[in-house]
Amino acid sequence: MKNWISFPKVEGTASRQAHVRLPAGTYEREMGREGFFGPATQMHHAHPPTGWTSFDGPLRPRAFDLNHVDxxxxxxxxxxxxxxxxxxxxxxxxxxxxxxxxxxxxxxxxxxxxxxxxxxxxxxxxxxxxxxxxxxxxxxxxxxxxxxxxxxxxxxxxxxNDAYKLPHKGLVGTHAIFDxxxxxxxxxxxxxxxxxxxxxxxxxxxxxxxxxxxxxxxxxxxxxxxxxxxxxxxxxxRDIRPLMSHRYHLPPSAHSTWISSRFIVCTFVPRPIESDPEALKLPYYHSNEDFDEVLFYHRGQFFSRDNIHPGMVTYHPSGFPHGPHPKAYEVAQKFERKETDEVAVMIDTRDPLDVYPAMDGVEWGGYADSWKAK
Missing domain, CATH: 2.60.120.10 (Jelly Rolls)
Structure with missing residues (x-):
């Protein structure tokens, strides 16, 4: 166990609970360590944390269409x-x-x-x-x-040089998520x-x-x-029964399926969307400071993304804020969708990933611009 420097504080205008009852006109961003397993702070911003006008360099988010890897x-x-x-x-x-x-x-x-x-x-x-x-x-x-x-x-x-294990399910017991x-x-x-x-x-x-x-x-x-x-x-x-909370958006780690020493594999499957009017209804903006994030889209419409279809994969290196696309955020705020139909595989790696030449011809070059307001 790591003895993190831990002294929860509140400064300025902030919500009392994470991901619930955000101050009017603000956008929440979580800064966390060890993926979603370590200490974290929720920042409240006046503008969307993904509101950049340009993005270049090795931190740039990337998307690829694996349907064209032939x-x-x-x-x-x-x-x-x-x-x-x-x-x-x-x-x-x-x-x-x-x-x-x-x-x-x-x-x-x-x-x-x-x-x-x-x-x-x-x-x-x-x-x-x-x-x-x-x-x-x-x-x-x-x-x-x-x-x-x-x-x-x-x-x-x-x-x-490692093995797959099942995640520890803690308070919810060994039969949760899947028996x-x-x-x-x-x-x-x-x-x-x-x-x-x-x-x-x-x-x-x-x-x-x-x-x-x-x-x-x-x-x-x-x-x-x-x-x-x-x-x-x-x-x-189809045998995965996801953890759900109608009053609080659970972090991706709640959907862990397989665990290795240096990375985890999570599975997102269809579920009801949070119904409490005060709760966020889609993944919150976050800066995952220690893990690279890969998402492979298997089927359905991924409810926090636009222009993503089955067979695509996105790659978010650790260290930049990311979260829902503007259109998806707007739909979620209106609670227009009551449940998700997505199935996706997420790989979170503790060590930085290298993208190999096999991906050169299948990249969506405009992915980093997809967060721009339309």
């Missing part, structure tokens, strides 16, 4: 890396067909999010059917392959038995970012049984 490698280990750092690598894999080899990632756990399509995943532990909206966590060095009759688009998030009982594991079913064979099989392995190959005279997916508490798990966003 490479379709047959091997997920060769999927183009979009962004990353020493703790994570974010990739996009498009594929259709039947993998003719097996893969293993010796660099860390892999989190697969199936944005489009589905199929059949075979691994050391058995067979797992996957569909649109599924997360699949693959423990480090799990051997696997995918078969699909339709094109899939998969967001891959590696926990480099661990809904996590499915692979089974040694008929489909798994049918894929066994004695033919030569190639296994491609990623280690320290490089690929190597191992060849067996048989199919290594030949388990006859297993027992233990380490296995791949599947979770669909």
């Amino acid at each position: 490479t379709m490698p047959g091997c997920p280990l060769e999927a183009p890396a979009l962004m990353g750092n020493g703790a994570t690598q974010v990739r996009l894999w498009r594929f259709k067909g039947r993998m003719d080899h097996l893969v293993r990632n010796a660099d860390g756990d892999d989190l697969l999010f199936f944005h489009q399509g589905g199929g059949h995943l075979f691994c050391d532990y058995g067979h797992l059917e996957v569909r649109e909206g599924d997360y699949v966590v693959l423990p480090r060095n799990t051997c696997w392959r995918l078969e699909t009759d339709e094109a899939v688009m998969v967001l891959m998030v590696e926990a480099t 661990p009982a809904v996590l499915d594991v692979p089974t040694l079913d008929d489909a798994f038995q049918a894929q066994k064979h004695e033919r030569e099989t190639l296994v491609r392995v990623k280690k320290r970012g490089q690929l190597c190959a191992m060849t067996y005279p048989f199919n290594p997916l030949d388990a006859v049984g297993w027992h233990g508490d380490l296995a791949p798990v599947r979770l669909n966003w």
Whole structure:
């Protein structure tokens, strides 16, 4: 535990509670540490904190349309890396067909999010059917392959030299957000038995970012049984029951789904919008001073953004104020929408991310100007 310098004070005209009953004509901005887990102060401004007229340099917010990343490698280990750092690598894999080899990632756990399509995943532990909206966590060095009759688009998030864990749910208990009982594991079913064979099989392995190959005279997916508490798990966003408060807008950390040592993955799913007339009804302006923020948009209309559609990703480096677009803010103030229909995956990283060349041709160059009042 960090012994933060903590002495809550109030200066000038301020609300009594965060995100509730803002002083008339003001815009609230939260300055916080450790994402949304550390100490924070709510500043009240006379102008929108995103009211810049120009924005340039490495702090500039960026947006990309991954629908136009058109490479379709047959091997997920060769999927183009979009962004990353020493703790994570974010990739996009498009594929259709039947993998003719097996893969293993010796660099860390892999989190697969199936944005489009589905199929059949075979691994050391058995067979797992996957569909649109599924997360699949693959423990480090799990051997696997995918078969699909339709094109899939998969967001891959590696926990480099690390593992995925479940978030601590504190006061709300272990069954909140999603009951661990809904996590499915692979089974040694008929489909798994049918894929066994004695033919030569190639296994491609990623280690320290490089690929190597191992060849067996048989199919290594030949388990006859297993027992233990380490296995791949599947979770669909439809099984997530989000925390809600009709009187207070909860921070993104309340929607944490997977935790690694240096980053977290949150899932935003449809929910009622706050109904209390004094409560903010969309994400508040904030300066996330310690975490970079990545949002991948899966489906629906993201209620704090304009001109964002499924398959896009936004990147907000730590250190600048951001929040709802002007039109979205105006709609929220009038309480014109009563519920959200969005599904999005958020990755908050403790270490700065590098954006890789694979993103060069798919960037929306005007994203930083999208906060300008129309």
